[in-house]
Every structure is written in C-alpha cells, then in structure tokens.
Amino acid sequence: DTGVSQDPRHKITKRGQNVTFRCDPISEHNRLYWYRQTLGQGPEFLTYFQNEAQLEKSRLLSDRFSAERPKGSFSTLEIQRTEQGDSAMYLCASSRDNSWGNEQFFGPGTRLTVL
Amino acid sequence: EDQVTQSPEALRLQEGESSSLNCSYTVSGLRGLFWYRQDPGKGPEFLFTLYSAGEEKEKERLKATLTKKESFLHITAPKPEDSATYLCAVISSGSARQLTFGSGTQLTVLP
Numbered sequence: 001d002t003g004v005s006q007d008p009r010h011k012i013t014k015r016g017q018n019v020t021f022r023c024d025p026i027s028e029h030n031r032l033y034w035y036r037q038t039l040g041q042g043p044e045f046l047t048y049f050q051n052e053a054q055l056e057k058s059r060l061l062s063d064r065f066s067a068e069r070p071k072g073s074f075s076t077l078e079i080q081r082t083e084q085g086d087s088a089m090y091l092c093a094s095s096r097d098n099s100w101g102n103e104q105f106f107g108p109g110t111r112l113t114v115l
Numbered sequence: 116e117d118q119v120t121q122s123p124e125a126l127r128l129q130e131g132e133s134s135s136l137n138c139s140y141t142v143s144g145l146r147g148l149f150w151y152r153q154d155p156g157k158g159p160e161f162l163f164t165l166y167s168a169g170e171e172k173e174k175e176r177l178k179a180t181l182t183k184k185e186s187f188l189h190i191t192a193p194k195p196e197d198s199a200t201y202l203c204a205v206i207s208s209g210s211a212r213q214l215t216f217g218s219g220t221q222l223t224v225l226p
Binding site: 004031033035040041042043044045048055056058091093095103104105106107108109111 | 149161202212215
C-alpha cells in the first residue's frame with residue numbers, strides 16, 4: 001500500500017502529558033499537511049510543509065503545538081501539556097508540487113483523547 | 116476569509132432515490148473545489164477536483180458540477196454502500212495551499 005500512513009491510530013493521554021504523532025506521506029509527494037477534525041465538523045488546517053520547510057501555520061496552532069519534517073520525508077506533530085480541548089482526530093495529507101489545485105490525499109488519522 | 120457551507124447537514128434516501136448535495140462557497144479567487152468522501156473513523160477519500168465554472172466530473176453514481184458560487188454532488192440511484200459523509204473544500208489564491216472545508220453532508224442510503 002503506497003498511501004499516507006499515520007501512527008498511532010489511537011492515543012489516550014492524561015491532561016498535561018506530551019504526545020507525538022507520526023505521518024508518512026506518499027513517497028513522491030513533497031507537500032505535507034496537518035489538519036485537525038472534531039466531531040461533526042470538516043477538517044481544519046494546522047500547518048503545511050514543502051519538503052523540509054514549514055511554510056504556513058494556522059492561528060489554531062498554539063505554542064504548545066510543534067511540527068517537523070526533518071528530511072523532507074516523514075513528519076511529526078507534537079502537542080505539549082495536552083488539554084481536554086485538544087481531543088480530536090489529527091489528519092495528515094500529502095500532495096505533489098505541481099500547481100495550486102493539486103489533490104491532497106489523506107491518511108487514516110490519529111484519534112487523540114485527553115482525559 | 117474563505118467560507119464553505121454545505122447543505123443539507125444530513126440526508127436519508129431510499130436505495131435508488133436520486134438526489135443532490137449542495138456546497139456554496141465564498142472565496143477570493145477560486146483555485147480548485149474538491150469533493151471528498153469520509154467513512155466513520157477514517158480519513159477523507161478524494162473524489163473530484165473542479166477548477167472552473169461549467170466543469171463536470173463523473174465517477175460511477177456520482178457527478179460533480181461547478182458554478183461561480185456553488186457546487187453540486189449529484190447521486191444517481193444510490194446504494195447503501197454510498198452512505199458516508201461527503202465533504203466539500205476549496206483552495207483559493209488567498210489561502211496558500213490549505214484546504215478550507217465545509218462541515219459535510221451525512222448521507223444515509225436505506226436498503
């Protein structure tokens with residue numbers, strides 16, 4: 001399977017703990033995106049990489065959130081000092097670097113529950 | 116700021132009963148409008164991209180159309196396996212590369 005993969009699929013943590021999620025994009029895609037989705041809503045953009053450069057961050061991405069893509073391949077999203085409001089599905093997507101309208105392909109997501 | 120509104124929020128159809136889902140958008144320079152299907156607990160699955168008014172795309176029982184203000188996803192003779200949430204999203208010249216999504220239409224097709 002050459003689709004986008006994410007790990008873990010589910011994470012349960014206590015408030016105040018740090019968590020880290022991993023995303024492996026489709027191999028020939030050099031753009032990588034993180035989104036967050038809460039129940040009954042569409043995904044909301046968090047941040048975007050082109051190769052290893054983080055080019056855009058949403059105002060939703062507080063100082064407790066950090067994302068990296070060190071070698072332009074996989075990416076990690078870390079949330080420090082988790083809060084109950086961080087509970088959501090965290091989605092990763094990737095796309096080619098050809099034009100504005102390139103299709104973004106999503107992974108299965110990581111479901112985070114903060115107790 | 117880009118805005119996407121989908122209607123209805125939920126739709127129940129009998130198998131074989133055709134219908135349409137609506138996606139209206141307000142953007143500063145549309146670069147692309149996207150339709151995705153999302154099953155419970157899974158990531159969105161790409162269906163279509165539309166770039167300009169008048170464009171149409173088809174895939175099996177689904178047909179997407181685009182005007183300057185809205186897009187429709189027409190479902191012809193749906194089957195129970197078409198049950199899912201259908202999401203509409205846009206990329207505009209003012210939004211860099213990120214998708215702005217609507218809240219989706221939850222479709223249930225009854226056998």
